[in-house]
């Protein structure tokens with residue numbers, strides 16, 4: 176028997192690179208009563224056979240910064256711990272075979288510079304100078320990231336573990352966790368092959384086993400394994416140790432120098448799931464069988480790019496399983512189901528690059544009781560119980576593995592494992608020709624019309640969306656917004672509890688809806704949502720589809736000892752919105768209720784055709800409008816009644832463009848945990864008297880300001896993520912964008928550092944366009960700027 180402690184403050188399950196990094200960072204923060212349990216030996220799971228590429232660039236600022244930190248840490252770890260890590264800052268070159276890929280690289284490079292990552296656009300000839308053994312006759316150009324690197328994953332894990340052990344952390348190998356005890360919603364202990372350990376915190380860093388460990392605690396950890404491959408070749412002339420990493424995403428392949436030969440790996444578009452019946456035990460330092468058929472698409476493209484491979488022998492074929500998530504982002508944070516149970520898993524073949532930053536982020540979250548930066552893209556709470564379905568996960572990961580090298584088209588939709596969640600009127604929407612997208616598992620209408628090819632320019636669907644916008648701005652349109660997250664909060668203390676959680680005054684009379692922020696202790700947005708008082712002791716809370724799990728978690732934790740019960744009623748109601756200047760008369764035509772006496776923010780039960788629904792006067796598009804909350808069993812009847820009025824149906828692309836025209840902020844874009852109401856220009860949604868969570872810091876803008884942006888050139892198209900410059904220097908970036916038929920130009924929201932800024936240049940894939948900047952929304956129904 177191993178000598179296990181009977182209790183520890185923190186138990187980390189899994190001694191891969193992620194578990195080791197969490198332990199290292201907890202110790203660095205002064206938490207040393209920490210035990211790492213590994214069923215085999217350190218790094219024996221997936222970590223040992225990783226290729227060791229460390230690429231810094233990610234699609235969001237926070238995730239890029241997280242990996243930037245990994246590179247800083249890996250560069251100093253050897254000196255600090257005395258253990259070699261194999262870290263080498265060799266840089267990386269990515270090449271493009273098509274004009275579209277080059278546009279993507281240009282956009283990426285502009286973003287990189289915004290986030291402080293060095294990135295240079297290079298010609299094919301320059302790419303070849305950096306990487307002489309490749310052919311470039313079909314290369315359009317590339318990008319050079321000098322700060323990227325490579326490392327030895329097993330050595331890194333050892334170095335992190337030793338660093339933690341030096342400060343007092345215990346790493347115990349050959350102990351298998353077999354159960355997790357949860358009591359009253361709080362984690363209490365883990366059972367192991369060698370006995371039980373009580374713990375205040377349990378951190379699930381079990382790699383591809385993390386789903387099973389999650390299930391032991393009743394926690395959803397949505398990941399599935401897929402086979403993942405690379406080969407190591409014999410030596411090749413001209414391949415020297417300082418060769419950068421090369422990525423050829425159009426050929427699905429990457430290349431890294433190793434002992435004078437190449438590691439050749441990649442991300443095929445149609446991946447091969449593995450482990451459908453669970454992950455075998457033991458599975459230590461183990462590989463799967465070679466599968467040259469599956470690897471052939473990568474190998475053929477690799478030979479095309481590096482012709483010397485045709486005549487070079489392969490020393491080793493690695494087929495190792497790795498876990499992938501439904502959206503290709505890892506899973507981090509405290510489980511919403513169980514307090515004290517944290518997850519750091521599902522690293523989608525980027526665990527070596529991410530481990531440094533992810534380990535630090537998770538350690539800070541544990542120690543501080545909350546994340547210290549915006550981790551939303553990786554937040555475990557972007558999923559819910561529905562994602563814990565093996566069949567769904569298996570089908571989805573066939574697609575997610577390939578996303579690494581797939582084109583990052585704007586508005587790209589995943590295609591596999593759909594449909595999943597459907598509105599009760601889905602069949603009516605489909606019959607009307609809806610083109611669906613998906614969010615939080617829901618099928619949602621993007622627009623009505625046939626699917627169009629992806630593009631960085633103006634899309635073919637724009638005309639359809641323009642027509643929907645014009646219908647809404649001039650008459651009225653009907654939107655299905657059933658995917659909204661919906662909760663009821665009921666109980667004696669419901670109003671008191673919400674008053675503390677909400678920035679706005681929600682202690683309003685029954686029948687009023689209030690738009691409000693929910694802040695964290697740092698004054699940043701945890702969410703923005705609406706609350707409707709439906710009874711003296713009951714509220715209906717409505718939030719965006721994507722953040723519903725997160726909001727439920729934030730609100731339920733924020734209730735404290737108050738007597739009120741929060742229930743998720745998302746599936747109980749459909750939501751139909753009727754928006755536009757003629758919405759009142761249209762609704763009046765199918766109801767006996769008096770819509771002329773409906774004040775802004777009023778909410779009450781009305782008859783609609785044969786049904787009774789909750790009508791709430793509010794708008795997210797800047798027009799007169801009502802949201803109708805319809806019990807699911809009446810949804811079809813009500814939708815048919817509304818359709819019979821001749822209303823134009825419209826989708827989410829139209830909503831998005833109209834809310835940007837009107838300057839309405841969206842959570843996850845303009846609003847996030849680092850953005851205060853002052854920065855967002857939403858002071859007016861905050862109680863002047865304070866008394867809400869985060870109030871003491873909510874009025875500090877921290878040098879960031881949300882602004883509206885209108886491009887001068889009517890032809891250029893913005894998608895979001897573009898840099899804003901003044902005199903060639905970055906001064907901000909675009910967070911949301913759309914084409915506005917109302918203004919006849921691309922319109923956007925974004926952050927700038929100078930609130931008084933009136934003009935800026937926008938970097939659209941390397942071309943500069945002038946833009947007007949304003950803290951005021953460019954669209955106002957009464958404004959003379961409106962062209963339509």
Ligand SMILES: Cc1cc2nc3c(=O)[nH]c(=O)nc-3n(C[C@H](O)[C@H](O)[C@H](O)COP(=O)(O)OP(=O)(O)OC[C@H]3O[C@@H](n4cnc5c(N)ncnc54)[C@H](O)[C@@H]3O)c2cc1C
Nearest residue numbers: 189191193214220221222225226227228352382526527528
């Ligand atoms: C072929 C291939 C190439 C890759 N190349 C790269 C790359 O170039 N760059 C990059 O960044 N990433 C790469 N990766 C991904 C990277 O290897 C993983 O993301 C990373 O190793 C995940 O680390 P982890 O700590 O989460 O998981 P693991 O290393 O799998 O660690 C989890 C540990 O938990 C232990 N465990 C599980 N269950 C229990 C239990 N019940 N009790 C106790 N212990 C338990 C396991 O034994 C295991 O050691 C690659 C992956 C593959 C397969």
